[in-house]
Amino acid sequence: MALTNQQIKQRLTDKFADLVTGFEEPYGMLTFNAPKELNLKVLNFLYDDDELKFRFLTDLCGVHYPDLKEKELSVIYHLHNLEDNVRIRFKIFTNINKPDVYTATGLFSSANWMERETYDFYGINFVGHPNLKRILNVDEMDYFPMRKQYPLEDQTRVDKDDEMFGRGGTIGFGTEQTVDVTLVESEKNTVGENII
Amino acid sequence: MSEQHIKLPEGSIEKTTTTLNLGPTHPATHGVMQNILELDGERIVSTEQTIGYIHRAFEKIAEHRPLYQITPLTDRLNYCSSPINNMGWHLTCEKLLGVKTPKRVDYLRVIIMELARISDHLICNSIVGVDSGAYTGFLYVMQYRELIYEIYEEVCGSRLTTNIGRVGGFERNFNDIAFQKLQKFLDEYPRVQKEFENLFTRNRIFMERTIGVGAISANRALNYGFTGPNLRAAGVDYDVRIHSPYSSYEDFQFDIPVGTTGDCYDRFLVRNQEIWQSLGIIGQAFKKVQEFKGAEADVFHADVPEYYLPEKQDVYTKMEALIWHFKIIMGEIDMPVGEVYSSVEGGNGELGFYLVSDGGRTPYRLHFRRPCFIYYQAFEELTKGSMLSDAIIVMSSLNLIAGEMDA
Numbered sequence: 039m040a041l042t043n044q045q046i047k048q049r050l051t052d053k054f055a056d057l058v059t060g061f062e063e064p065y066g067m068l069t070f071n072a073p074k075e076l077n078l079k080v081l082n083f084l085y086d087d088d089e090l091k092f093r094f095l096t097d098l099c100g101v102h103y104p105d106l107k108e109k110e111l112s113v114i115y116h117l118h119n120l121e122d123n124v125r126i127r128f129k130i131f132t133n134i135n136k137p138d139v140y141t142a143t144g145l146f147s148s149a150n151w152m153e154r155e156t157y158d159f160y161g162i163n164f165v166g167h168p169n170l171k172r173i174l175n176v177d178e179m180d181y182f183p184m185r186k187q188y189p190l191e192d193q194t195r196v197d198k199d200d201e202m203f204g205r206g207g208t209i210g211f212g213t214e215q216t217v218d219v220t221l222v223e224s225e226k227n228t229v230g231e232n233i234i
Numbered sequence: 235m236s237e238q239h240i241k242l243p244e245g246s247i248e249k250t251t252t253t254l255n256l257g258p259t260h261p262a263t264h265g266v267m268q269n270i271l272e273l274d275g276e277r278i279v280s281t282e283q284t285i286g287y288i289h290r291a292f293e294k295i296a297e298h299r300p301l302y303q304i305t306p307l308t309d310r311l312n313y314c315s316s317p318i319n320n321m322g323w324h325l326t327c328e329k330l331l332g333v334k335t336p337k338r339v340d341y342l343r344v345i346i347m348e349l350a351r352i353s354d355h356l357i358c359n360s361i362v363g364v365d366s367g368a369y370t371g372f373l374y375v376m377q378y379r380e381l382i383y384e385i386y387e388e389v390c391g392s393r394l395t396t397n398i399g400r401v402g403g404f405e406r407n408f409n410d411i412a413f414q415k416l417q418k419f420l421d422e423y424p425r426v427q428k429e430f431e432n433l434f435t436r437n438r439i440f441m442e443r444t445i446g447v448g449a450i451s452a453n454r455a456l457n458y459g460f461t462g463p464n465l466r467a468a469g470v471d472y473d474v475r476i477h478s479p480y481s482s483y484e485d486f487q488f489d490i491p492v493g494t495t496g497d498c499y500d501r502f503l504v505r506n507q508e509i510w511q512s513l514g515i516i517g518q519a520f521k522k523v524q525e526f527k528g529a530e531a532d533v534f535h536a537d538v539p540e541y542y543l544p545e546k547q548d549v550y551t552k553m554e555a556l557i558w559h560f561k562i563i564m565g566e567i568d569m570p571v572g573e574v575y576s577s578v579e580g581g582n583g584e585l586g587f588y589l590v591s592d593g594g595r596t597p598y599r600l601h602f603r604r605p606c607f608i609y610y611q612a613f614e615e616l617t618k619g620s621m622l623s624d625a626i627i628v629m630s631s632l633n634l635i636a637g638e639m640d641a
Contacts, residue, residue, distance in 0.1 A: 065329060065574045094456055097575070097586055099601040116575055116588070116603075120456075120470075123477050127575065148459025151611045159293070174286035174640055183294060190291075190298050 041089070041122040043068040049090060053083055060129070069127040077113075077130050078140045084117060084126070085145060092117040092126060095142070098152035100160040102134075104186050110134040111160055115142070132162065141167040159184035251279050256625070258287050264361060265636025269613070269625070276621050281614045285607075289640040296600040300565040301327050301401060301541060304600065309395035311602060312638040315354035315581040316396045317346045317386065322578035325480050326587040327401045327541070330574045335536045338526050339403040340482035342534065344519045345416065346389070346398060347481070347578075348512040352423075353382045354581030355463070355505040355512075358633040362502055363434055365630045366443045371433050378426055381419050388412035402542045403535025413520075420517055427513075431506055444498035448616040448628035455496060458615075459608040462583025464632060467504045468496030474579040485522070486515050498631040540567045565595055582606050582633050606638040 046068055050058045058080070060071035072080050084092040097116040104110055109131035117126050132139055141164040142149040153164045154173040161182035164170055172179065181188065257268035266287035272279040292307045299307075308319040321343050328335065335343075356379055360372035383393040388411050390398040399405070434440045450460075455468040465472055471490045475483045491507035493500030526533075535542055539558050548555035561567055571593040577586035586603030609632065616632075617625045 064572050067575060069573075095459055096577075096584070097588060097601070097603040099588060099599075101590060101599045114588070116586070120472055120477075125575070127573075146459070147454075147457045148608050148611065151607060155607075172286075174289040176286075183291070190294060 041119065041124050043124075046090060046124070046126060049087065050080075050083075054080065067125050067127055069129065071129045071131065074113075074130040074132045074139055077115075077128075078142065078145070080128060081115065081117075081142055081145055084128075091119050091121060092124075094118040094120050095146040095148050095152075096125070098142070098149055098156065100156040100162055100184070102160060102185050103131075106131065108133050111137050111162055113139055113156060113162060134161075137162045138165050139163070140165050143167060158182070161185070250274065254622070258284075264630065264634060265639070267610075267634065267636055267639065269629070271622070271625065273622060278617050278620055278622065278625055281617060281625070283610060283613060285610070285636075285639050287640065288636045292602065292641045293600055296597055298596055300567070300595055301569070301597075302562075303565075304597075305399075306395065306397050308602075309397055310637050311604065311641060312354070312581055312585070312606070312635045313395060314357050314635060315350035316394065317350040317398045318354075318578060318580050319585060320396060320398050321347050321481065322576070322580065322585050323587060324399050324401050325578060326574060326576040326589055328536075329576045330570060330572060330589060330591060331401070331538065331541070332570075333402055333536055333538050335403060335481070336533050337482060338523060338530060338533045339535060341485075341519045341523050342404060342408060343399065343481045344483065344486065345516055345523070346386070348516045348519070349382050349385060349419075351579075351581055352509050352512050353379050354633070355509050358581075358631070359434075359502055359505050360430075361630045362444070362498065362627065363440070365626050366440055368433065368437075368440065371430050375426065375430055378419065378423050381415060381423075385412055385415045385419065388415065400535065400542055402538035407532060407534040416516070416520060420513065420520065424513060427506070427509055434502070435506070441499060443623075443627055444502060444631070446495075447498045447620060447624045448631065449495045449497035450612065450616055451496065454612070454615065458612040460583065460612070461605050461609075462580065463501055463504045463508060464496070464609055465583065466490060467493035467500035469494055474577055474584050478577070480576075480578060486518050488515050498627050501631045568593055568595060569597070577603065580605060580638075582635070582638065583609070585638075602641050604638045604641055606632075606634050607640075610634055610639060 043063055047061055050070065054072065054076070057076060058070050058072050060069070062069045084090050094117065095115065096118045099114050101112045101114060102110060103112060111134050112129055112131045115128040117128065130139065139162055141153055143153065150168070151173060153167055154170060156162050157164060157170055158172045158175050159182060171177070175183065251272045251274050254271045254273055255268070256271055258266040268284040268287070270282045270284070272281070290310070296304050296307060305320050305323055308323040309316040311319045356375045360375050363371040386396050386398060387393050389408055390396050390405065450468055452469045455465050456470060460468065461472065469492055471492050473490045476490060488511045491504050491511065493504050541562065543562055544555035544558055549559045569591045571591055573590040575586060575588045577584045583605030584603065585605060588601040588603065589597055590599040592598040613628065616628050
């Protein structure tokens with residue numbers, strides 16, 4: 039018998055009662071939330087349970103919702119049960135001023151670089167990660183670029199002169215927002231200092 | 235003179251291993267990625283990967299662009315098989331918008347995607363040959379990759395970064411020249427593939443270079459998030475085309491080749507077999523396309539007025555077409571609210587798109603699930619204890635494309 043979303047939801051609520059919330063099925067994929075302290079418990083439960091068997095981590099990414107106060111940064115896990123071919127999405131939310139989340143690398147080795155990428159883009163600190171440093175951006179970057187307050191172009195660059203392309207210089211074109219990038223203390227990246 | 239002392243890293247005098255820097259610009263690394271190897275003589279003790287040399291901030295850019303302007307970004311993910319990325323993106327948009335494409339569009343998409351898969355596997359396999367010293371195979375199959383490029387060019391105008399297709403279908407119908415070239419490819423290529431396999435498959439030097447090198451068990455591969463030919467070489471028959479069929483793949487008959495040990499030789503063989511399977515699928519799709527007659531044979535897109543530009547004659551004569559044309563070009567169409575994850579079987583594995591929309595004109599968040607990025611983490615485990623030359627072969631047999639790794 040195939041594993042249905044209803045069965046998964048039933049098993050989760052049996053185990054975690056009302057700690058798992060926000061059950062939705064956008065485009066057929068069961069999506070739910072849990073408090074961030076329980077992320078490993080939920081992931082382990084989904085992995086070990088013989089009926090659920092979500093043993094493949096398809097994707098791990100972050101999203102920034104600046105409007106959800108106290109829950110701005112979100113980590114989204116996409117899991118896949120390969121035998122019954124069921125996918126599931128699991129979200130946790132964390133406070134942007136203290137974005138600590140337990141790492142999933144103990145359970146899934148593929149989470150290693152995916153968490154580094156989420157740290158690099160959003161600044162979520164994965165507690166217990168073996169090597170949490172920037173992966174795609176330069177090591178010297180001291181802000182987390184995918185957060186919504188940062189514009190598309192890096193305003194701190196001094197080596198580009200785009201005046202001939204209609205940007206910058208003394209001519210201000212309407213749609214370009216010049217954001218004063220003043221960094222909050224908590225955003226300064228002190229991990230990964232260069233040792234010579 | 236004390237200020238001119240060179241400061242060496244900690245413990246570098248007592249160290250007994252050699253540090254070798256492989257990359258980022260190196261003839262053996264296909265794309266820019268760096269590997270810092272710790273060698274004990276010629277044996278690898280540990281490796282450390284540095285990527286991000288071609289990081290172009292696609293996910294941030296995508297938050298500022300309407301849907302059809304994101305297609306050129308997806309081209310540049312796995313640039314050896316860019317039509318697959320484009321089609322994957324269009325399928326994601328269609329899932330979000332609830333668009334159903336007609337069968338002829340699906341079959342044409344299958345033809346294009348399988349051609350892209352063949353071209354991607356050809357590059358990977360011939361480069362494994364080049365890295366083990368055999369240059370001939372690479373040049374020999376390049377001639378047929380050129381033919382594939384010419385087929386793309388007939389449809390969309392570009393060869394490498396194709397930007398092929400639109401939300402709902404294609405930008406133009408496939409003309410007769412495209413079908414002739416496709417027929418020529420289907421007629422001539424099997425003989426070439428046979429000759430390519432003759433060069434390598436039972437070649438003693440190649441077998442000794444690749445058998446037992448970079449092996450991985452199925453459990454470790456699943457834990458590392460492997461998908462695609464690398465996972466199938468380890469013995470797991472997971473293929474997105476069969477498990478979550480998209481674009482009418484369920485109408486086609488094909489097998490999933492699997493290996494046993496997951497080493498470089500198995501990966502090579504799995505890719506070769508997949509080329510044969512793809513040729514079969516293209517043949518079936520071509521026959522099915524030719525069965526459409528009359529008005530059905532002219533269908534090349536679904537009816538998506540919000541995202542598909544109307545015909546130019548209609549724009550000049552009808553009011554609705556004029557309004558749609560204006561709204562599409564100026565980017566004033568709002569997307570439905572929702573979040574969708576959709577994936578396709580790319581050349582390297584499951585290429586996924588996670589799209590979150592808040593009802594605006596551009597995505598709120600777009601994340602690419604890139605197979606190369608995920609399985610490159612396993613490189614250390616694959617090469618621990620093997621020789622330096624094995625590291626080169628493993629890197630090329632994994633089919634690492636820097637564009638897909640860094641996005």
